[in-house]
Amino acid sequence: xxxxxxxxxxxxxxxxxxxxxxxxxxxxxxxxxxxxxxxxxxxxxxxxxxxxxxxxxxxxxxxxxxxxxxxxxxxxxxxxxxxxxxxxxxxxxxxxxxxxxxxxxxxxxxxxxxxxxxxxxxxxxxxxxxxxxxxxxxxxxxxxxxxxxxxxxxxxxxxxxxxxxxxxxxxxxxxxxxxxxxxxxxxxxxxxxxxxxxxxxxxxxxxxxxxxxxxxxxxxxxxxxxxxxxxxxxxxxxxxxxx
DNA sequence: CTCAGTGTTCAGTG
DNA sequence: TCACTGAACACTGA
Numbered sequence: 001x002x003x004x005x006x007x008x009x010x011x012x013x014x015x016x017x018x019x020x021x022x023x024x025x026x027x028x029x030x031x032x033x034x035x036x037x038x039x040x041x042x043x044x045x046x047x048x049x050x051x052x053x054x055x056x057x058x059x060x061x062x063x064x065x066x067x068x069x070x071x072x073x074x075x076x077x078x079x080x081x082x083x084x085x086x087x088x089x090x091x092x093x094x095x096x097x098x099x100x101x102x103x104x105x106x107x108x109x110x111x112x113x114x115x116x117x118x119x120x121x122x123x124x125x126x127x128x129x130x131x132x133x134x135x136x137x138x139x140x141x142x143x144x145x146x147x148x149x150x151x152x153x154x155x156x157x158x159x160x161x162x163x164x165x166x167x168x169x170x171x172x173x174x175x176x177x178x179x180x181x182x183x184x185x186x187x188x189x190x191x192x193x194x195x196x197x198x199x200x201x202x203x204x205x206x207x208x209x210x211x212x213x214x215x216x217x218x219x220x221x222x223x224x225x226x227x228x229x230x231x232x233x234x235x236x237x238x239x240x241x242x243x
Numbered sequence: 244c245t246c247a248g249t250g251t252t253c254a255g256t257g
Numbered sequence: 258t259c260a261c262t263g264a265a266c267a268c269t270g271a
Contacts, residue, residue, distance in 0.1 A: 011266090011267080055267090056268095090267090090269065091266095091267055091269070092266085092267050092268070093266070093267065093268090133260075133261085134262095229263095231261090232263065232264090
């Protein structure tokens with residue numbers, strides 16, 4: 001029989017007790033699954049709706065045998081077909097929330113456009129960037145600028161667009177904004193095309209060589225990779241090609 | 244034991 | 258008020 005199981009975690013369940021959360025989902029039908037940036041929610045046949053953010057790490061697991069309930073599970077939904085869906089979150093930086101209208105609720109209502117679903121024009125991007133004095137790397141990480149771009153995607157985009165991550169956003173020329181936009185679109189499309197399976201990302205991507213802050217790291221073409229902290233995050237970049 | 248890590252928020256600063 | 262920086266949060270795995 002279908003049901004909802006919740007782990008007693010007052011950090012990951014934010015603004016709602018696991019008990020109330022379970023009551024809101026029990027017996028409901030899922031009409032659609034929506035996403036904006038790093039936030040995902042289920043449209044149910046009655047509000048409020050459950051919304052998920054994974055923080056660093058965390059996943060959805062699908063299985064049928066109750067014994068396969070994964071480590072670090074926070075929520076398990078058992079459907080009337082006997083399929084189980086669990087949300088995991090080992091590091092507890094993720095959040096499970098309940099909103100009558102997720103798109104109008106914080107923090108989702110503050111997000112910029114999702115570049116995979118709704119890529120802004122070069123002209124729009126250039127207009128926004130003109131008002132950003134901070135480093136372009138930090139601007140790309142700002143979810144209010146574009147929703148969903150995280151640390152590795154930002155580095156990959158700047159590498160492929162050949163832009164120095166320290167450049168002020170407002171210093172980019174129209175041609176550079178165009179390059180940034182084109183690289184962003186290509187990287188997102190490609191990553192989704194392989195179901196975000198990193199092993200299938202193209203060989204030339206910085207992604208494969210950026211982990212671990214290895215001082216000897218090189219690109220596939222042999223250029224030196226350096227690591228700086230920009231916008232509060234480790235930034236891997238290649239001075240020989242990024243200007 | 245130390246450090247890095249697919250993230251976000253908030254206090255402090257200029 | 259705007260905008261940026263760095264610390265804090267929490268925990269695993271190398």
